[in-house]
Amino acid sequence: MSADLLVRAESVHKNFGSNQVLRGINLEVRRGEVLCLLGASGSGKSTLLRCINHLEAVSNGRIWVDDEVIGYRQDGNRLTELSDTEVARQRRSIGMVFQRFNLFPHMTVLENVIEGPTRVQRIDAGQARQEAIELLDRVGLAGREGSYPRQLSGGQQQRVAIARALAMKPVLMLFDEPTSALDPELVGEVLDVMKDLARSGLTMIVVTHEIGFAKEVADRVAFMADGQIVELGQPQEVLVNPQHERTRQFLSRVM
Amino acid sequence: MTSATSTTATSDGFVVVPRRHLGRWIGAAVVLVFLVWLGVSVSRAALDWGVVRSYLTFPVILTGLGIAIVLTIAAMAIGLVMGVVTAVMRMSKNPVTAGVAWLYVWVFRGTPVYLQLLIWFNLAIIFPVIGFPGLAPTRTIDLLTPFVAAAIGLGLNQGAYTSEVVRSGILSVDEGQTEAAQAIGMPRLMILRRIVLPQAMRVIIPPVGNEVIGMLKTTSLASAIGVSEILAQAQHIYFVNSRIMELLIVCAIWYLAAVSVLSIGQFYLERHYAKGSTSKALAPTPLQRLRAVFGTARSY
Numbered sequence: 160m161s162a163d164l165l166v167r168a169e170s171v172h173k174n175f176g177s178n179q180v181l182r183g184i185n186l187e188v189r190r191g192e193v194l195c196l197l198g199a200s201g202s203g204k205s206t207l208l209r210c211i212n213h214l215e216a217v218s219n220g221r222i223w224v225d226d227e228v229i230g231y232r233q234d235g236n237r238l239t240e241l242s243d244t245e246v247a248r249q250r251r252s253i254g255m256v257f258q259r260f261n262l263f264p265h266m267t268v269l270e271n272v273i274e275g276p277t278r279v280q281r282i283d284a285g286q287a288r289q290e291a292i293e294l295l296d297r298v299g300l301a302g303r304e305g306s307y308p309r310q311l312s313g314g315q316q317q318r319v320a321i322a323r324a325l326a327m328k329p330v331l332m333l334f335d336e337p338t339s340a341l342d343p344e345l346v347g348e349v350l351d352v353m354k355d356l357a358r359s360g361l362t363m364i365v366v367t368h369e370i371g372f373a374k375e376v377a378d379r380v381a382f383m384a385d386g387q388i389v390e391l392g393q394p395q396e397v398l399v400n401p402q403h404e405r406t407r408q409f410l411s412r413v414m
Numbered sequence: 415m416t417s418a419t420s421t422t423a424t425s426d427g428f429v430v431v432p433r434r435h436l437g438r439w440i441g442a443a444v445v446l447v448f449l450v451w452l453g454v455s456v457s458r459a460a461l462d463w464g465v466v467r468s469y470l471t472f473p474v475i476l477t478g479l480g481i482a483i484v485l486t487i488a489a490m491a492i493g494l495v496m497g498v499v500t501a502v503m504r505m506s507k508n509p510v511t512a513g514v515a516w517l518y519v520w521v522f523r524g525t526p527v528y529l530q531l532l533i534w535f536n537l538a539i540i541f542p543v544i545g546f547p548g549l550a551p552t553r554t555i556d557l558l559t560p561f562v563a564a565a566i567g568l569g570l571n572q573g574a575y576t577s578e579v580v581r582s583g584i585l586s587v588d589e590g591q592t593e594a595a596q597a598i599g600m601p602r603l604m605i606l607r608r609i610v611l612p613q614a615m616r617v618i619i620p621p622v623g624n625e626v627i628g629m630l631k632t633t634s635l636a637s638a639i640g641v642s643e644i645l646a647q648a649q650h651i652y653f654v655n656s657r658i659m660e661l662l663i664v665c666a667i668w669y670l671a672a673v674s675v676l677s678i679g680q681f682y683l684e685r686h687y688a689k690g691s692t693s694k695a696l697a698p699t700p701l702q703r704l705r706a707v708f709g710t711a712r713s714y
Contacts, residue, residue, distance in 0.1 A: 212596075212597060214593055214596060214597070243601055243602050244601050247596070247599045247600060247601045247602075248599065249599075250596060250597060250598070250599040251598070251599030253597075254597070254598075255594075255597035257590060257593065257594060257597075259590055261588075261590035261591060261593060261594035262594070263591065263594070263595075263609055263613075264613065264690045264691065265612050265613055265687075265689055265690045265691070266690065267690070274598065274608070275598035275599065275600075278600065278604060278608060279598060279599045279600055279604075307689070307690035308690065309690060309691070320594075323594075323598065324597070324598070327598055327599065
């Protein structure tokens with residue numbers, strides 16, 4: 160794998176029982192690249208994202224992040240399933256932001272952000288707090304450290320969730336429809352934070368329905384249908400001049 | 415109730431006549447008459463309240479109360495540990511651990527706790543000597559004293575019930591919480607301890623509070639296997655002096671007092687685990703309310 164490749168998926172399949180959700184995904188993401196995954200619901204884009212940090216185990220094929228096979232150790236042609244601890248270690252460098260935020264409701268904003276650094280990476284609490292306060296400032300939530308998640312709006316909660324993921328200093332960020340559960344007037348504040356991250360050179364894979372965001376921020380756009388990537392390329396090509404019939408249908412419906 | 419019959423004049427000149435709650439007056443009168451009748455009967459009963467008062471702080475009674483409380487704590491500690499372990503085992507993907515946990519709940523929930531106490535107490539009949547790997551064998555009679563037998567018996571029985579409470583608490587926590595914790599690289603046990611259990615506590619504490627109160631009262635069963643808890647002590651006394659009702663009332667007063675203290679503890683525990691569960695501030699504690707009244711409130 161060449162040095163500037165961060166993520167590689169090779170013929171990834173995922174079945175839930177007899178239901179084939181992913182049917183042979185091949186994908187490469189370079190370091191610093193922002194890739195948007197588009198597609199109708201049920202096309203498998205969230206499942207692909209969840210396979211990348213092993214929240215779902217692939218049924219077939221392999222995914223590499225930073226030269227490591229996710230969920231397995233490879234010796235020659237032999238794949239050994241990793242233990243829980245080793246999977247947890249692999250996930251530490253992959254941040255994830257969920258559609259429904261999934262903040263820890265029994266912890267304050269600050270506690271949410273420092274939970275990973277202090278408990279998982281075991282860094283000094285004072286340093287973790289300092290970094291957390293800087294991160295919260297970066298996502299526009301300075302001064303809200305002591306609030307509990309339920310005291311915040313959806314947009315604020317999602318920005319805390321982004322700060323919580325960033326606190327682990329990930330090499331890759333996965334966004335699973337980060338604005339789909341938000342009131343329309345709150346979508347912008349979350350997208351602004353994500354644009355800022357993209358400009359900072361963070362590698363991001365974003366499942367989204369925000370075509371405008373994809374057009375503006377994505378380096379490449381992948382369009383998925385029926386568990387396959389049917390079209391992949393620059394946003395200008397895929398979104399403005401789609402080649403595939405399914406992409407055209409989808410875009411005509413959402414735009 | 416007095417205001418219910420008064421009339422109020424409003425500013426725009428109308429007179430508002432509130433509805434009369436005749437039913438309430440009748441209901442209150444019936445209950446009051448009954449209470450007076452009860453009070454008169456009790457005062458006429460052949461009860462010597464002086465005896466009640468003197469035995470209330472009788473050393474043997476207080477020792478018995480202490481034993482009941484310590485037994486409650488010991489049995490609930492065993493019950494909670496067994497409950498959490500069993501709940502986690504039952505939710506495990508391993509069919510053997512899940513099956514063993516199911517078997518435990520089946521056996522201990524399916525037999526009377528009184529019977530279980532008798533079995534623990536009489537275990538020495540079938541196992542005269544108990545040996546643990548690495549420890550010298552001990553005579554069962556020395557190890558399973560009445561108190562230990564009662565703590566184990568009550569605790570294991572409790573664990574079977576508590577495991578279901580804990581399991582429902584764990585199931586009440588949204589799956590997204592586990593996923594978010596996994597995504598920041600937490601190992602499984604840490605997710606349980608830091609993320610899932612603290613949130614499950616909100617669901618677990620009210621029924622467990624009930625169970626602690628129930629346990630305090632169930633410790634009286636331990637008198638059957640020779641534990642000198644408060645009820646057994648009272649019986650020892652009234653077998654001698656025949657002040658049966660006086661001593662039973664002494665026990666009732668102490669049980670009520672202990673349960674009241676436990677209820678207060680439950681209030682504060684529930685409050686602690688309600689952190690972050692609402693968008694509003696927590697309801698003030700009675701102490702905080704008092705402070706607010708007297709103007710000595712600190713910011714909390």
